[in-house]
Amino acid sequence: MAILVLTHPLPNDPFVSALKAAAPHVPVWTEDDLPDPNAVEVIVAWRMRAGFLPRFPNLRVLCCPFAGVDKLLGLPDLPAHVPITRIVDPMQAVEIAQYVVANALHHTRDLDRYAEQQTAAHWARHPVRKPAQCRVGILGLGEVGQAVARAFLPLGYPVAGWSRSGRDVPGVTSHRGASALPQLLAQSDILVCTLPLTPETRGLLNRDMLAQLPPGAFLINVGRGEHLVEADLKALLDSGALSGAALDVFEREPPQADNWVWHHPKVVATPHIAAQASYELVATQCLDALQRARDGLDQPFAIDPARGY
Secondary structure (H helix, E strand, O other): OEEEEEOOOOOOHHHHHHHHHHOOOOOEEEHHHOOOHHHEEEEEEOOOOOOOHHHOOOOOEEEOOOOOOHHHHOOOOOOOOOOEEOOOOOOHHHHHHHHHHHHHHHHHOOHHHHHHHHHOOOOOOOOOOOHHHOOEEEEOOOHHHHHHHHHHHHHOOOEEEEEOOOOOOOOOEEEEOHHHHHHHHHOOOEEEEOOOOOOOOOOOEOHHHHOOOOOOEEEEEOOOHHHEOHHHHHHHHHHOOEEEEEEOOOOOOOOOOOOHHHOOOOEEEOOOOOOOOOHHHHHHHHHHHHHHHHHOOOOOOEOOOOOOO
8 A cells, every 4th residue: 555656747756766765665556567556555747637536445645746736627527525735945945035036037137138139249238117117016915925025025026916815915005806906007117927727817818918018018927838828928928018927827738839838028937936846845744644644643745725825
């Protein structure tokens, strides 16, 4: 009785090696070497095909090796009695904040423009944008959103945040509820999405919403790929309504080779690397989930399926 690792499109081997190193006595398998589906107590996966889970009648826990579990929640045959756990990394919020600030500064300090000048051996200086032209709006003020907000404050950029229930962060203007969203959008030169994926937030970053941003605004999405209607973003970039975007998450991961995000001159596209839990941390938390399941204990990192996170 042990663990099955299904981390495609990421390779299984690093996760398998970390699990075996942390607990040599626990069998760890992949789909290619699975001896008996009845022996599986834990599956480590972030997505899988419908019809696969019913093969495992003794499954106790479904462990997502990332923070986001939305791709598992969409399974039509998800057993109601099997908890889904996510990885909780104390450094995740910090790493995402680093990614967001790096991309925001790359944009506001015109580093692409200077890179082009360097290529042309052209020496020219340009005025630095004033903080009033670099207003930051953050969608979602959970742990990640708050870390992003705090990271911007020492830079002198005005920071505002929006959440459904409303959260107060020192130094950050807070907007609460759907009725307050247009006000945040109208005052965001840099819009950062850190929201979880729920039925209410799916497709939220669409043409109508993004068109409410100031002309030339910049989008950074570190939430979920399904928040963004990619075709709508392309239309706004091509028209000049938006000046650029940094995308670390996509509706399909990886995007197909002919997806426009790979080569659009106004897009920074990265392979879901804003924050990366170590394989060792994934192994530790998955093994803890296994032991807790065997002991009949609560799972501290289990998500609430009704909320989606």
